[in-house]
Each structure stands twice: as C-alpha cells, then as structure tokens.
Amino acid sequence: MVRAERSDGTILEDWSQSLLISISKRILIDGIPAADDDLLPPLDFQAHILSTSMVRLEWISPFKILSNAPLNHYYIINVKQLTSSDKAPLLRQQVKVHANSFTLDNLKPGQRYELTIRTASSSERVSSVAAIVEITMPREDEYFEVGNLIISSYFKSTDQGIVNLTWDVPTNMQNQIKGKNLYFFFSLLFLFFISFFF
Template sequence: MNHLRLDLPNLRHGDEIHAQVRAERGGHVIEDWSQTLIISVSRRLLVDNLSVDDNGFLPPLDFTAIILSPSSVRLEWTPNNPNIFVKILKLFSGLHYIINVKQLTSKTGEPLFQRQIKVVANNFALGNLKPGEHYEMTIRTALSPEQMSDTAAIVEITMPKDDEYFEVGNLVISSHFQSSGQGIVNLTWDVPPHIQRKIKSYDVEYKEMNDNNWQKLQFIGQIPSATLKNLKSGTEYLLKIKTTLHGDVSTESGHFKFRTPEVLMNPINKVDVIYTNEMDSVRLHWVLEPSIIAINEVFGYDVYLTEDKDLPESQWKYLYSSENSVSVNALKSGTTYYIKINVRKTDGTVVRSTVYYTDRQELPLQQWNRMDIYNADQVISSKNFYHLGHDHPQPRIVRGLGD
C-alpha cells in the first residue's frame, strides 16, 4: 500500500501539514524518513459565484481617512462587496473590523503612537493625533484575534499643522445640460486667503449615488474651481474634494450630495410647412432627432391642431399619422394655427417636445424663449417664429399655417 487517507476535520484555511514517510518491512527499516512534505491548506467558500477564504474575511477596499481637525480624523469604509458581506454575516457571528494605527514620524522625538481598535460599525472617529505627523492606518475583517483576513486595506495620511488646516466652504454648483441629456457641471468653493497661496492641486472625486466607481480629476493650481463634463441629467451624485498643499499635506472634505437637473428630451429636430396648390391645404413634414429616438422605435405620431391654444386638448383637432408627415385640410385664410406633435413609441410611451423659439433671429440661444410641452396650453409652432429642436447653433424657420 503506497497511499494513506487522513481525516482531519479541524483544519482551517492557512494551516500547514508537515508529513514524512519511512519504509519498513518485517520490522526493519529499509528506507529512512523522507524529506518533509509541507502541505498548505486552502479552503474556499463560493458566495454568489465569488470564491472567498473559508473564514469569509475580505478587507474593505473603500478605506478613507477624512481630516476633521489638525489632531483628529474620521475613518470610513464599506464592505468589499455589500451583498456578499451580508451573507457572510449570516455564516459567521461576531464579525468585526480590526484597525491598527501607527505613527510613522515624530518631529519632537517623542515615542511613536500605536493603537489597535475593534469596530463593528463602518466608521470611526480617531483623536489625539499630533499635527504635522505622518500616520498609517490598516483595517482587517476579523472573527477573533486568530481569525482575520489575510490582507488589509491601508491608508496613509499626514496631519495638517494648526496653520494648515481649513475646511472647503461655500461650495457652489451650477450646470448646463442640453436636451440630449449631456452637459457640464461647474464647481466653485472658498478657501482661506492665507491657505490659497500654499495650494498645489485639487483632486475632485465623484460618483453616482448607487455606484461604487469613483471618478477622479486632478486640477493643478490654486484656483478653487472645477468643471465636470461627463455627468448625466436627472442623476444624484456624491462629491468630495481633496486639497494638496506644497509639502504634500492633504486635506479632504466631507461628502457633498447634489442632483443634476432633469432635462426633457425633444424628439423633433425640424418641422417644415409645405404649401400645396389647394389654398386651404398644407402638408406638415418633420424630422426626428436621431440621438433621442430611432425610426424603428416609432409606432406613430399624434398631431394636434387648433386656432385657440387656450382650448383643452380634447377640443383640438386630432390627426394620426404612421409616417413623419401629414396633410391638413380645410384651413382658413389669414388665420394662425397652433400645432404640436407627439411621438408614440412601440413600447406604448409618448415622447413630447421641448422647443426654443424667438421672433429675433439675431439673439443668442440663451435669450430665446423655452417651452416644455406638457399640455394643450403650449405649442411647438406658431406664426412667424423661429423654431429650434434643441441646442443647435443655428435656428430653423417654421412658417405659420395659413399665411
């Protein structure tokens, strides 16, 4: 027999087994002890298709230190994967975090500060630190002093001196979004004048509220402002600002929450009025905005027409068209008509229009009138105004009906 099965139910992840073999025959040694065979035990669990150590301990990855004062910080973190962490909690009671704080420098020559902290929550305020000194903080997930994650999340931070600490204040957020849903967000904030000349750079980090993917931009210089260009309309964001001074002393703000404005999409790019040989008839033809709605998404169009825009929609003349044009008959000479066109999609939803209009073509777009179409009291074309589907640089003219 040249094999042996060992039943060792108490083995844990990370344990080692040392084994040696000696050959005997008839009570006599025919081959002495072999070299030691070292077997490392690796036991894994499969949780939501993610393989983890059998102790289930993954250190948090979003481990940050936010300076509260020259001598205090707030440590914050989230589980590596919140959904998996909840399931692990059900498997192991008493799960907690172990934070080790180590002072790395001492300008005064005093003994270096060290401390170990046990925390159940996902944040902790740490005080009694020394201004101007450098610290290292590590965090591990643990069940007991003997059972904790093999790896740790780590953050290093230099505490600001008393004359270096400040708070980002008076954050002003302004935005401009096009009807395509894309736009920019401008940020400005205040810093004390005596600090501004010491600033080396700003790091602005932001993410959607339900997303853990932080986007980061760095701005070199002393001007407390930033421009974000890839945000979506109607979305809530979380923002934080890190300020780095010359000498690489950094101060990070708390989290700011803001929401970008909701922008109504305008599906109509252009409307043309085509006059026919018949005096009381015209043909309307329109072009969709392809960035908002595709032709294969369109089921049809609801066209409404009236002489009196104050009438309820039920009293407007209604025309249905399966194509992007329709003929309008029995029009009165010398009369202004108001029309609106809604796009009926194949999924049953109706997309209404937002337009910009003016009677002075030379005005910049910012001075044009804006109209969001919600009900029959609003129109998307009328006599002799310039019509713009959305933020195009050049307006398009739509003539009034019955000129």
C-alpha cells in the same frame, strides 16, 4: 512506494515513504494571496483627511462579494504613529468597529501614521491579511478652510446631472496652492470634502 528505474531495470531511486498531498484553495485579494477559509480584510480601505488632526476611515465589507459572511463580524483598526517632531511617545491605538467607517481625532499635525484594518468574527478568528494605508497629516500652515462654498446642481430624470462648486480662498493662501482634491460622498444629502495641498 515510488521507484526510479532505467530502461534496463536498474533501480536509481527507491522512495519508500508515503507521499501526502495537502490541497488548499487560495484566492487573490488585490493581488495578495489568501486562504479560501480565511476571513478577508475590508476592501477599498480609504483615509480622508478632514483637518490637521482628524481623519475619516471608510471601507467596503468583504462579505459583499462572498456568500459565507460570519453572523457577527467586526473590524479591528490599528493606528501606528510613525513620526514625532516633539519627541513624545508614538501613538499606538487599537479600535474595534462594527460599522464601515470610523473617524479618528486627536492626531498630531504634520506626523505620519500607518492605519491597518482586519476583519474579525472573534478574538481567535481574525483575517491574516490586512488592508493598510499610510497618511501624513497636514501641518497647521498647510491646512485652511475655504469660505463661501456655493453648490449649484442640475439633475435630469435619468439620475445624471451636474454639480458646480465655487468657493473663496483666503488671500494669503491664493498663490501657494499647488492642487486640490475633492472627495464626494453621496447619501440622502451630498457631502463634499475639499482639500488643498501646497
């Protein structure tokens, strides 16, 4: 029981109801609060556009930073098309993935998509927080492949080195390029993605 009194003993308030306190630990994931017992969404969720209709999604398992990883976790990717230039029904797709990357194909050039990903350990236990990325696929006239890609490299014994890339741009596109993005993935072989924007 809680009472509020003045110094002369006059009772101002008299609360006779029980006071219940619930404590739950919350953590921040990229500035977003989540319950400690909740599954975390994948980290560093990225979309790499490979062509006018294909995108590669990559992420880091949230369990690399935690010790309480469920034994059989997987990821649920939701694909939501946001625009349509041909008045066709908008794409809605859900994919279950056990790996840390996935390639989506048959997307429509020039259209916007929202891609969300959640971690799950069962159909009943899915992370309440999702990682989200929004992309616009390049139109056919905005995308081209470069020719004669030459990769030269020099590496020291300290695992440091230099990689030099040179390529040919089609003549009809040379004065239209406003910038370039280079994506580099290191594995047993080097894998480069170069995209140009206009």
